[in-house]
Amino acid sequence: MGNHSHMNTRLVLISLLLVAACAASARADGASCSALAKKSFGSEVKIESATLVPAASQAPEHCDVRGVIAPEAKFAVKLPTNWNNRFYMVGGGGFAGQLSLGPMNAGLQKGYATATTDTGHDAAKEPLGAFAERRADNPNADRKKLDYAYLAVHNTAALAKQIISAYYGRAPKYSYWVGCSTGGRQGLMEAQRYPEDFDGYVIGAPVLKISHEGIRGIWNAQAVSTGAGAVSYDKLPVLAEAVYKKCDGVDGLQDGLITDPRRCDFDPLKDLDRCLIEAEGRDCFTWAQLQGLKKVYDGVRNSKGGLLYPGQPPGAEIAVNGRSGWMGSIGGDGGMGLVFGESTMRFLAFEPQRGKDWNWKQFNFDTDPPQMAAFSKMIDAINPDLSKVKKRGGKIIHYHGWADALVNPQMSVDYYESALKKMGDKQTKEFYKLYLVPGMFHCAGGVGCDRADWFTPLVEWVEKGVAPGALNGSRVEKGETVRTRPLCAYPEIARYNGQGDINKAENFTCATPSTINAASDKSTARQPRREGKKQK
Numbered sequence: 001m002g003n004h005s006h007m008n009t010r011l012v013l014i015s016l017l018l019v020a021a022c023a024a025s026a027r028a029d030g031a032s033c034s035a036l037a038k039k040s041f042g043s044e045v046k047i048e049s050a051t052l053v054p055a056a057s058q059a060p061e062h063c064d065v066r067g068v069i070a071p072e073a074k075f076a077v078k079l080p081t082n083w084n085n086r087f088y089m090v091g092g093g094g095f096a097g098q099l100s101l102g103p104m105n106a107g108l109q110k111g112y113a114t115a116t117t118d119t120g121h122d123a124a125k126e127p128l129g130a131f132a133e134r135r136a137d138n139p140n141a142d143r144k145k146l147d148y149a150y151l152a153v154h155n156t157a158a159l160a161k162q163i164i165s166a167y168y169g170r171a172p173k174y175s176y177w178v179g180c181s182t183g184g185r186q187g188l189m190e191a192q193r194y195p196e197d198f199d200g201y202v203i204g205a206p207v208l209k210i211s212h213e214g215i216r217g218i219w220n221a222q223a224v225s226t227g228a229g230a231v232s233y234d235k236l237p238v239l240a241e242a243v244y245k246k247c248d249g250v251d252g253l254q255d256g257l258i259t260d261p262r263r264c265d266f267d268p269l270k271d272l273d274r275c276l277i278e279a280e281g282r283d284c285f286t287w288a289q290l291q292g293l294k295k296v297y298d299g300v301r302n303s304k305g306g307l308l309y310p311g312q313p314p315g316a317e318i319a320v321n322g323r324s325g326w327m328g329s330i331g332g333d334g335g336m337g338l339v340f341g342e343s344t345m346r347f348l349a350f351e352p353q354r355g356k357d358w359n360w361k362q363f364n365f366d367t368d369p370p371q372m373a374a375f376s377k378m379i380d381a382i383n384p385d386l387s388k389v390k391k392r393g394g395k396i397i398h399y400h401g402w403a404d405a406l407v408n409p410q411m412s413v414d415y416y417e418s419a420l421k422k423m424g425d426k427q428t429k430e431f432y433k434l435y436l437v438p439g440m441f442h443c444a445g446g447v448g449c450d451r452a453d454w455f456t457p458l459v460e461w462v463e464k465g466v467a468p469g470a471l472n473g474s475r476v477e478k479g480e481t482v483r484t485r486p487l488c489a490y491p492e493i494a495r496y497n498g499q500g501d502i503n504k505a506e507n508f509t510c511a512t513p514s515t516i517n518a519a520s521d522k523s524t525a526r527q528p529r530r531e532g533k534k535q536k
């Protein structure tokens with residue numbers, strides 16, 4: 001320190017500026033990028049490559065860092081040369097198992113340092129839940145299950161921040177999570193288990209109770225994908241027409257949208273035409289089909305009538321460009337709802353594992369769900385206590401399409417309600433808002449105003465304290481905006497002002513609806529109806 005005492009302040013300043021200038025220029029030349037590959041980030045981390053990628057249409061110039069966190073969690077961290085001092089991490093989908101490289105570009109283009117993880121396994125080698133299967137050639141099965149449940153996301157977020165600090169010489173000022181579906185669950189899990197990781201979260205259509213999503217996929221398949229109750233996809237237009245005939249106008253406006261499906265008591269036994277003879281006709285359903293559909297809307301129940309999972313809200317049956325919201329999820333061959341459910345039960349849900357020879361027809365709705373408690377505790381993002389997020393100034397924007405047939409939007413409503421109850425209504429809404437989008441399918445698509453910028457309002461909220469009110473939803477068909485509508489923070493809904501173009505947001509106001517007996521309340525309290533002999 002003796003030498004320094006002889007330096008005058010001016011010299012110190014000049015040398016500091018020189019150091020800063022060198023650091024800035026070194027960043028762009030690729031040397032400091034490739035140097036990351038030689039840097040140690042702990043014994044668990046192996047950096048496989050660090051490459052400076054020139055600017056292209058998808059992304060600006062950035063340092064692309066790839067590697068593995070032991071045992072098998074691959075990651076990518078991308079560091080733009082012109083950094084905005086912020087971190088942006090993207091989530092995965094389904095059983096994950098791959099890097100979400102495409103979604104990183106949205107952040108990268110705005111100057112965010114970004115990260116993604118495959119959550120500890122490679123879906124190309126181990127599809128669906130096979131990564132968790134205990135086999136001689138899969139020694140890390142248990143750890144891979146934990147990594148998929150939550151750990152790999154946290155470890156990757158922590159590592160990404162270390163890499164960011166090493167590269168830029170400073171930590172990110174703000175950190176954001178953006179994900180939908182499994183990515184939504186991952187973000188909620190972070191908020192619940194590791195609230196220190198992020199300042200803001202965009203949580204889309206989260207598979208927050210993934211254990212029970214599996215149960216419901218099997219339930220729906222047993223109801224309408226097999227046996228006498230099977231409903232083929234070509235019957236969905238008839239179903240959709242009946243649903244919208246009954247439910248569209250309940251909100252007071254015939255606009256092709258069901259504002260709140262909980263307010264429409266659609267009942268297949270009353271609202272669909274039964275075939276006169278027990279042979280299926282084009283526009284009618286057999287008694288067995290009606291009963292199967294009733295089960296889908298009523299929800300998953302055990303033999304005593306206890307509700308295990310809420311029923312599908314009406315509205316997702318409708319088709320866009322010939323594709324019904326139910327296709328790939330409910331009806332037909334059971335789609336992903338069934339495939340995911342069965343794989344979950346084979347390899348993740350039970351101890352001991354049921355294994356690859358188990359099939360979905362064997363699921364027992366009385367004895368199996370209680371045996372899934374340990375799995376649920378590990379993987380479901382259902383802890384309503386987010387007070388640590390609030391305490392550190394964190395903010396959450398959560399959205400879900402009301403016409404989502406793959407992940408039931410009622411789960412988002414139930415979780416949000418549980419958070420309001422746990423932390424207080426006003427206190428919760430100060431940092432956490434839920435937006436339900438009428439007519440929107442899983443994450444996007446459908447008949448509603450599904451185009452919305454969820455991220456910019458989140459940043460405004462986190463960094464400037466500007467709380468989001470109604471957000472701007474729009475519907476685009478063939479490149480043209482054909483409808484705009486305010487997306488309202490729950491429990492508010494968009495109400496028509498009574499005059500003006502129903503396709504223009506300006507003619508709607510967010511308003512608090514009168515209290516309803518929510519479908520979930522109703523169904524938890526209600527005993528199953530006796531599905532008797534005669535049709536009403």
Ligand SMILES: [Ca+2]
Pocket residue numbers: 247248249250251252253254255256257258259
């Ligand atoms: Ca309507």
